[in-house]
Amino acid sequence: MSSTLFQQACASWFDRQMRSGLPSRAQTAAYALKQCFNEVTHDAWPSQEWLSDRYAVSTKTIQRGVNDLETASAVTVKGSRRQRKPHRYAPLFLSVDWDSSDNKVRQACPEQQAQAVRQSSLPTPSTTSYPLTSTMIHQIMLRYYALTSSGEPYNIMKRARLEMLVTKKLGHDGSHILAKLHAFDDLCVERLCVAEHYGALTGRLLKAARLAAKYL
Numbered sequence: 001m002s003s004t005l006f007q008q009a010c011a012s013w014f015d016r017q018m019r020s021g022l023p024s025r026a027q028t029a030a031y032a033l034k035q036c037f038n039e040v041t042h043d044a045w046p047s048q049e050w051l052s053d054r055y056a057v058s059t060k061t062i063q064r065g066v067n068d069l070e071t072a073s074a075v076t077v078k079g080s081r082r083q084r085k086p087h088r089y090a091p092l093f094l095s096v097d098w099d100s101s102d103n104k105v106r107q108a109c110p111e112q113q114a115q116a117v118r119q120s121s122l123p124t125p126s127t128t129s130y131p132l133t134s135t136m137i138h139q140i141m142l143r144y145y146a147l148t149s150s151g152e153p154y155n156i157m158k159r160a161r162l163e164m165l166v167t168k169k170l171g172h173d174g175s176h177i178l179a180k181l182h183a184f185d186d187l188c189v190e191r192l193c194v195a196e197h198y199g200a201l202t203g204r205l206l207k208a209a210r211l212a213a214k215y216l
Helices: 003-018 024-034 048-055 059-071 095-107 110-118 134-148 156-170 174-184 186-197 203-214
Strands: 075-078 088-091
Touching (some): 003 024, 003 095, 024 048, 024 088, 134 186
């Protein structure tokens, strides 16, 4: 998993909201959420009160801004105040947000493209932007790694060994952290395993994994 790719995608997502004609409250909410998106879970869970205090706006402004984003299909919102837990906000990416990785596929030689496609169930990237699911994003990242790494492609059959390595790097409570991430969305664990396989499991990602598990 590449934090750089995710950060670039989030920046592109935010840029689209700024150019979308949404009211300023929605742009404020978009910026506030972008700063909180977790690189492992690909969502954020700040309370509206926390956002209000941090960005010096009213909770109503944050709430209305988030509602604007949800109506515009820019984010999904999950959660319930009855559970006394903050809502969870996930950006709805378009393929254009991940063009920095797909451009590498377009520019690669035929042999590299063939290797990349074998790592992904996605078709060869087109110039038309379309909505992406979390699984599609994962496939894009696998394809990107296939082009930028000189090592063996990721093999899901080796995931058990990779999980052990990730657990060790997470520390004494690594098993508990992975269990919580798996219960939330197994793609979170898969992202960490892919990162470990390609030597990209940075301290930043480990910190993001610990933080995500803490609030699940």
